[in-house]
Amino acid sequence: MAKAPVLTPQAQDFPRWYQEVISKAELADNGPVRGTMVIRPYGYGLWERVQAELDTRIKAAGARNAYFPLLIPQSYLAREAEHVEGFAPELAVVTHGGGKQLEEPAVVRPTSETIINEYFAKWVQSYRDLPLLINQWANVVRWEMRPRVFLRTTEFLWQEGHTAHASYEDARDFASLIHTDVYADVISDVMAIDVVWGRKTPSERFAGAINTLTLEAMMGDGKALQMATSHELGQNFARAFDTRFLGKDGERELVWQTSWGLSTRTIGGMIMSHGDDNGLRVPPRLAATQAVVLAIKEDEAVLAKVREIGAALSAAGVRVEVDDRTDVPFGRRAVDWELKGVPVRIEVGPRDLAGGTAMLVRRIAGGKEPVAVDALPTVVPTVLEEDQELLLRQSRERRESRTWDVSTIEEAVEAATKAGGWARIPWADLGPEGEARLAQDAVTVRCLVAEDGSVPASDDAPGTIAVVGRSY
């Protein structure tokens, strides 16, 4: 089938390709209030899958879901100095409610550390109440000057975890557990996106944190996207809200806290990690629809067969959809499923029926071949597993092939700009001053890593390397 040029090629204009694929694959639309978005069913189905995979892991880590109010008294934010400084410029403020001006304006939550600490301070009494491990699924609003669908939106959806612990070590270990067993696992294992695990430099930390762990992914154009962060908050919010517990020794001590979030921005990361000039390529474990069975044309035997194949694949545990909309031209439907990145297409026409086969089209690895209909329930799951691994491998290979070890700031800038990738440079050679120099070329330190790829225990641990690049 000859390909119609449905999308602007990535090499020609990556940002335009991104906007077009989101629109044509019916993932999202821009909302009417600047920077907001409408997540359409196909896009929301991806988020629902991320939610399900994350929620299971968050609960396995011991946290329970709860819900805190959207509206936060403006005064709460001011209690933690760095926090208010970081978020004040992005706030949406409700000044009127029920037809009257409010005595105290309320902000629409940009994140919930402050309101949650107000309640943690009531709920935590003794060391027996710790650790207190809470998660919430919520929308948050941060006014965006340069919005981009999924990546930077005035309103976005996320989960935000908030925990309180009896010791620094316990809080640190929990932030690390979320980083590795929840976030890295979902992003790599389900979304098939290779990530570098690191810590943020002091200037890139969350407002109010003493340490921010991050997972950074390289997009198709070599730029970085921060996929999820996990913060050690130390006792900063505990101090601001007087969140204390009675220790075993009878002393009232401040709790140690963490917070951590992963948002709909990861959907943008999935699009830019795996998409190609023909559209999305959705990792099989993430896909709400892993395989679609298409009737090529209106024909009673063909329609019966696609339904039969659909039922057989569903019984084999494949998330399958049957496309029997024969009033829409087959070519248009095929292009549409390709755009939507459904991993496997099974096309059935009268000629296939005669041979007892169907055409298996692989969106991720590419290629098509006839497969005996009886073999589909065993072949399709195998193909899905292969293609899941292939996507992760391609993601890793891109990051490895486009990351360069450098020793000067000039080389780092060149790697991130002209070469379109990332540079690794010893943090001791860069430091906060070098970081400021990089910023002049819109290059940032994405994270600090240890030589062996692990997360350094501190900013100034010997051998710490800065991974730098341009970012979304």
Add this chain to the structure above:
Amino acid sequence: MAKAPVLTPQAQDFPRWYQEVISKAELADNGPVRGTMVIRPYGYGLWERVQAELDTRIKAAGARNAYFPLLIPQSYLAREAEHVEGFAPELAVVTHGGGKQLEEPAVVRPTSETIINEYFAKWVQSYRDLPLLINQWANVVRWEMRPRVFLRTTEFLWQEGHTAHASYEDARDFASLIHTDVYADVISDVMAIDVVWGRKTPSERFAGAINTLTLEAMMGDGKALQMATSHELGQNFARAFDTRFLGKDGERELVWQTSWGLSTRTIGGMIMSHGDDNGLRVPPRLAATQAVVLAIKEDEAVLAKVREIGAALSAAGVRVEVDDRTDVPFGRRAVDWELKGVPVRIEVGPRDLAGGTAMLVRRIAGGKEPVAVDALPTVVPTVLEEDQELLLRQSRERRESRTWDVSTIEEAVEAATKAGGWARIPWADLGPEGEARLAQDAVTVRCLVAEDGSVPASDDAPGTIAVVGRSY
């Protein structure tokens, strides 16, 4: 075990009992902004179960989930005259974003008909795009003058479904399908709450609807709670937003629409339907924890046995929790689980071990008896099923025994006020004037029903009966 008077008795002060049980069972707290609430993990776990049960049925009805923005330009609401009149007094308004006054204020969505129609008008082109069946899980804000946790909160959580159809009949049938197969099914079958199915009188309809279907439940004090509504919107919003489709006949016609919602208020309904003087009684199908296995005291054999029983019940499909917190006095834990309404407690102490039994305590039917440990995996599921049915039966019996057929407005008022229940009165005898008369005593028409208990096809169908009562 002697009962400590943990709660104000219902008969003494029902509203106070309600507040106390919510607080002591750790379901929710009041939020800092007037009328908002914090849903604590135990309360949110109930809502998660409602969500899961509803979501499955909504998808089975053919709808797909999506997400529309929280913030709606103020001008959108004004486009449908009745809608803006109904919601204007309850709006929360964002006037500032990102440190600047907004050119056009945005309202925090009180419901999403308007913003959704803006997009439906773009997405719907031809009859082939219909029906368009969308649902969203979201928070909404309606400024409440007399807030009450779960029942009337300034912010609440819900799902709101929005659909567009090619004909009046198709829209009407879909609203009815949601009413019966989704809402009535979840409320009766999962939440064990008896409901009367009816239609609202014109004065009680959703602002902008041509018909509102409702499910009304009788609470423990005889008052009514509206559990969920499903609206036929006719072409009102379609006209306001010019949502049209190209019909098979080549004409561009307005779509016919529905919207339907069920919220966290249903959790309040569950509390007031089933709770008693000792706390909640959670229906087994709704309960996140159906059974709890308690170690009576610190003892290695006991601790091993409670874990073994927990594993066996879990393997038998019971949602079970093991309570081995022997550093908390057993009596306190037992009262707490009773307050939380977990349907079954299995208590294990050294003496039980010797006899190979455990004490089975039934929160719903009441009573306790020793059961052979080996029999628990078959006994517990049976008990849960029996108690699920018992709760629904009790709910139905209350409604039936406290509903009276009357023939005058005075009798109706007396039934709803002094007698503390509902009255059934022919709508032809009451009418809008009688409805206004009832309002003087804070009595409302909860819904109109047909003589056989079905939903009347119109307000003036012969034999239509008004069910009247006081309500939350």
